[in-house]
Amino acid sequence: MFELPTNKEYVIAPLSLAILSTVLMLFNLGYYLDFDRTAIANGEVWRLLTGQFTHSNWYHLLLNILGIVFIWLLHAEYTTIKKYWVNVGLLGxxxxxxxxxxxxxxxxxxxxxxxxxxxxxxxxxxxxxxKLTTGYLLLIGVWAKVLWEQYAGASADVAMLIDSRVAIEAHLFGAIGGVLLAIIYLFYKTKKPA
Known part of the structure; x- marks a missing residue:
């Protein structure tokens, strides 16, 4: 039977990510934190990272929170609070x-x-x-989605819902980042003294 990963160690990090994004939306801090190419060019380099945590509207935030929950259900046991935030920071x-x-x-x-x-x-x-077969299925599914988006473009319905262009490039870059992150951990593990 499937058990939810409700251990405090598994819940705190994804919950804090959802809360952080909600607080930024609630206080309308996107003006100061969004990825804004002009502002970044003028020295506000923190926006390269902080823009990942802001949202165009509440529907956008809700869709991303559902993504957080989905990932928590699938892979919560693979991280600690520290590792989760390292992963989020590096990928962001x-x-x-x-x-x-x-x-x-x-x-x-x-x-x-x-x-x-x-x-x-x-x-x-x-x-x-x-050695979980589901990993192959998930990996194929994610890459099929990302590559389809690169070919066919983003969903017009989602763009209308979030009142913003769906940045399919970010999906591709994030997926590439996930592969690189796995390689970094593999390299780190092989270099770590026994």
Missing amino acids: AFTGLMIWLFAPNIVVYTGLSGLLHGLIVWGALEDIKR
Whole structure:
């Protein structure tokens, strides 16, 4: 039978991510924190990371919170509070930097979706490392979605719901970041003294 990962160690980090994003939305702090290409060019480099935690509207936030819950259900046992936030920070910074460098058409970006794609890919690779068939299915599913978006574009319905362009580039960059994160952990584990 399936048991929810309700251990405090597994709940605190994803819950705190959802709370952080909600507080930023509640106090309308996006003006100061959104990924804004002009502001970043003028020295506000923190926006490369902080834009990941702001949202265009409440529907956007709700969709991302559902993503947090989905990942928690699938892979909570793979992280500690510290590791979760390291993963979120690295994937968020990586996604923001890749948008800055390789998606000049994105002037303003908000939302967790890029780094959430990275967390899902990293978790799927952890499943595979543990010889779970579901990891392969999840990895194939995520990459099929990401590649389909690159070919066909984003869902117009989702864009209308979140009142913003769906940044499919961020999904791709996040997924790549998830692979790189898994490689970093593998390298770190092999270099760590026994």
